[in-house]
Amino acid sequence: MLNEWLRGEVVNIRCLFTQSLILTIKIKMSHSYTEENYIKTIYKLSANGVQDVNTNAIAEVLETKAASVTDMLRKLSAKDIVNYVKYKGVSLTPQGERVALQIIRRHRLWETFLVEKLKFNWDEVHEVAEELEHISSTLLANRLDEFLGYPKFDPHGDPIPSESGEMKHKKQRLLAEMAIDDAGVVVGVNDSQPLFLQYLDKMGISLGTSIKIIDKIPYDNSLEIGLAQDRCLVISQEVSKNIFISA
Amino acid sequence: MLNEWLRGEVVNIRCLFTQSLILTIKIKMSHSYTEENYIKTIYKLSANGVQDVNTNAIAEVLETKAASVTDMLRKLSAKDIVNYVKYKGVSLTPQGERVALQIIRRHRLWETFLVEKLKFNWDEVHEVAEELEHISSTLLANRLDEFLGYPKFDPHGDPIPSESGEMKHKKQRLLAEMAIDDAGVVVGVNDSQPLFLQYLDKMGISLGTSIKIIDKIPYDNSLEIGLAQDRCLVISQEVSKNIFISA
DNA sequence: TATCGAATTTAGATTCATCTAAAAATAAAA
DNA sequence: TTTTATTTTTAGATGAATCTAAATTCGATA
Ligand SMILES: [Mn+2]
Ligand SMILES: [Mn+2]
Ligand SMILES: [Mn+2]
Ligand SMILES: [Mn+2]
16 A cells, blocks of 8 residues: 555655656545544553553443454554554554644634534533544535634643644642642533533632632541622542642 | 445334334434545536446546446445446435435535635535535434525525435526626535636636626537626636536 | 437445454453 | 463454356347
């Protein structure tokens, strides 16, 4: 296949006779729906400071088997998307990282669109965005970005990469790691599962909500927190580990 | 597979012991990307008054081989999406027609979105919509419809089916079939290929343009037409067969 | 009606993504 | 340092969608 020989993105084709005419073409490598999901998963698993992602971790996230993961890693390795050493683990190449950031960009732009323009609730968007993120047109992503006013964060507080792959790094800490009397504003969630977001809705917690730690219950590490208008409630550690507060 | 036994959309499950508790569940049959493209193609080929669509016609549209089409027709037949008789041709069942209309609905809504909101030109939208039409969420289609203000026609003048599958039938005739001195307004195109639309752009013809037939050249059936501000031009029969004028 | 040619279907192979089960490598424990 | 357990890879099979080539059917023509 072409892909196996043309690893880079820019190729020069020189006229055989005159050696003068040079055609410089930019080759856009395309990836299957499945490949994209692997790339995104490897990116997310290595984002948490992990150097080499292991096979089983990928298999778990993608709800597939380790053997399938191995097959795909060999394939992505041949495409120069990942650095893969048998039994040692896998990491994205700079190429692969660029691809991952584009997928994440599209995912988060679509989520923003769904919430901002189509009035979806923040717990309804992830699944749809999992499909929309694979629409390949870069013009579409860029126009959508423009239409939304170049948003920097998605509805869950996650940063949206720019066309060139840069994103704002928000200063934040986990609610679980704050001390008594500390206070701040909710700027993100660590888990976008509908059930968790629905729970937050029910508790009246959303991005922008001000929270103050009133007490910590040592028995199960649950937190007593204060919201606006002297409203008080207790949340489990599980929950507090999934809420980001402005630093 | 479940699909082969559960042909309808609503199923009752009765408790074996008490015979009293009845679970009524609505089963949403899903179709692969590929199946959807076949369904849409069969719909479009039968839309022109054709009763039984033949295998080769489908193969040509989908740029595939007749043998592949046969395989898929057996599959869609088992799913009750088409009526298929070997060697005789194929037509959509009422079920299949509903599915087709939903795909076309999504295609045209997305095209409208791209032009109206993202400032795409009308020649840039078809290819992207070919991908977007397969995003399955019906909530998405309905919210998009609402966001766009329930448009009745897409950027090429084609009618957009409602959620229930109804669409406005526009009174129109082909420019090629008009007589000298007849006049009207462009309300649609019969071909959405970029090259054709780009040609129309170049000639200053778009939806809403007023056109009057000035003369017909018998030699090659080309047409001399008049636009606003006494602008005159000659178009080939090929072109005149792809422009719809208000009746 | 018999024959020919086009359209269509069948047969068999290929590629991609997946699986299970078995083998191999690595890491942890004795 | 063996032994054991875990992780990972290989081997081999399956199902979906495709292909080419051969066989079959249909419909038109002789
Ligand atoms: Mn998401
Ligand atoms: Mn995905
Ligand atoms: Mn179109
Ligand atoms: Mn399509």
